[in-house]
Amino acid sequence: MAGLSTRHLLGIKDLNPADIQLIFETADNFKTVLNRPIKKVPSLRDVTIANIFFENSTRTRLSFELAEKRLSADVVNFAASSSSVSKGETLIDTVNNILAMKVDMVVMRHPYAGAGIFLSKHVKAQIVNAGDGAHEHPTQALLDAFSIREKLGDVAGKKVVIVGDILHSRVALSNILCLKHLGAEVMVCGPTTLIPKYIGSLGVKVEHNLMKALNWCDVANMLRIQLERQDIKYFPSLREYTMLYGLNKQILDSLDKEIIVMHPGPINRGVEITSDVADSKQSIILDQVENGVAIRMAVLFLLAGQTP
Amino acid sequence: MQNLTLLDGQKFQITLQRLCRQLIENHNDFSESVLIGIQPRGIYLAKRIAEELRKILPGKTILQGDLDITFYRDDFRRRDQLVPNQTKIDFIIEGKKVIMMDDVLWTGRTIRAAMDALQAFGRPEKIELLALVDRRYSRHIPVEADYVGIEVDSIASQKVVVSWIETDGEDRITLISDTK
Numbered sequence: 001m002a003g004l005s006t007r008h009l010l011g012i013k014d015l016n017p018a019d020i021q022l023i024f025e026t027a028d029n030f031k032t033v034l035n036r037p038i039k040k041v042p043s044l045r046d047v048t049i050a051n052i053f054f055e056n057s058t059r060t061r062l063s064f065e066l067a068e069k070r071l072s073a074d075v076v077n078f079a080a081s082s083s084s085v086s087k088g089e090t091l092i093d094t095v096n097n098i099l100a101m102k103v104d105m106v107v108m109r110h111p112y113a114g115a116g117i118f119l120s121k122h123v124k125a126q127i128v129n130a131g132d133g134a135h136e137h138p139t140q141a142l143l144d145a146f147s148i149r150e151k152l153g154d155v156a157g158k159k160v161v162i163v164g165d166i167l168h169s170r171v172a173l174s175n176i177l178c179l180k181h182l183g184a185e186v187m188v189c190g191p192t193t194l195i196p197k198y199i200g201s202l203g204v205k206v207e208h209n210l211m212k213a214l215n216w217c218d219v220a221n222m223l224r225i226q227l228e229r230q231d232i233k234y235f236p237s238l239r240e241y242t243m244l245y246g247l248n249k250q251i252l253d254s255l256d257k258e259i260i261v262m263h264p265g266p267i268n269r270g271v272e273i274t275s276d277v278a279d280s281k282q283s284i285i286l287d288q289v290e291n292g293v294a295i296r297m298a299v300l301f302l303l304a305g306q307t308p
Numbered sequence: 309m310q311n312l313t314l315l316d317g318q319k320f321q322i323t324l325q326r327l328c329r330q331l332i333e334n335h336n337d338f339s340e341s342v343l344i345g346i347q348p349r350g351i352y353l354a355k356r357i358a359e360e361l362r363k364i365l366p367g368k369t370i371l372q373g374d375l376d377i378t379f380y381r382d383d384f385r386r387r388d389q390l391v392p393n394q395t396k397i398d399f400i401i402e403g404k405k406v407i408m409m410d411d412v413l414w415t416g417r418t419i420r421a422a423m424d425a426l427q428a429f430g431r432p433e434k435i436e437l438l439a440l441v442d443r444r445y446s447r448h449i450p451v452e453a454d455y456v457g458i459e460v461d462s463i464a465s466q467k468v469v470v471s472w473i474e475t476d477g478e479d480r481i482t483l484i485s486d487t488k
Contacts, residue, residue: 002389002391003388003389003391004389022391025391025392026391026392029376029378029379029392029394029395032395033379033428036428036429037428037429037430038427038428040428041379041380041428042379042380042424043378043379043380043381043384044384046385047385071379301379302389304384304385305384305385305389305390306389
């Protein structure tokens, strides 16, 4: 049976539409497993996975760890802040030391774009990119598209707007690539300073007016303002950003259709979206979190299943 | 390649009916029993047996589900990529008598995985096994069927293929030998 066309999951750009469909179909099965009384399968009982996080993370690390444990893998966690990295050790040395302890797969988050690609060329283990700088976050894009598919039946033909800090977002790039692979129409919306100049070359529409974007779309994916990655001021104030690009219940109710609201988390409540939107029935934020475990189980299962 | 037909036509149908009668002997009206077909090919057997039972016991509810064992197999990472099938068990198996069904019983590993998978749905009172074909003397694990359609003595290089009228256009059990 044909598996994934890639040995690592470094970015959506390495996947073809058949790979994404296979991941979705496998995640469908894992979602049923997660709804059983015993939410665990023995598939990866002989696999050891290291979660190496050079950047803070709560939900992604927890989601991967839970997915690994649900698959019965052995899991080791590594946080750079409390490791030899702070003593000056290189990335390759750090990972090779971990691999010398017979680790099969590495799930890595790193503040620099391309860190996963670099690592995949220097170590034997399979690498899963859990976010590399402002480059890609493939499992987030997969779970976002999976959640849209679950809610609307299909991704093809759907109109999705990604609102906010496109410039600093790894979620935005992976989402655009994934949604385009699956046949969706994609628009980005935000202040000019937060939209990269090259974005049109990815085949997406650009809109600076939130109301126009919301009237166009079926799904609004509201991104978090990445204040920690902004080295200069890209807009005058958070208050002004919220007034122009924040989504509240009043705006949502003024639309003549019911759109779906997504957010990759963590939410800055009252900035990108208000609490009443985040907690409304149009929001599928918690479905995204639930689907994250199933998608990560599928990715790990399919990668680990490749014969060495 | 040499194909030998072991069972087809009316004999195939009689075999299914005989298995149904044996099941009724032990499970009466099936109010406390459920049928589970093991993916991928055991589901055709389970569906056909359920259909026959409904004809013999009109008005009785015969519950039948499909169980995928991909995540419970012991040959993961030792063979080509495994891609899961659907599991569809929309009834409670806790405390029920479960009759697992597969088209061919060979090494017994599939059945071991299926029993493991079944535990994720609850604790049945009893698990029985029905196999349409029992390839004797080839077990890797001590598993035996409670109900057998036909027993076949074969060597490892031979294959036993069960065809179903619904999917393959005919009911037939074939023994395929590689003559090279």
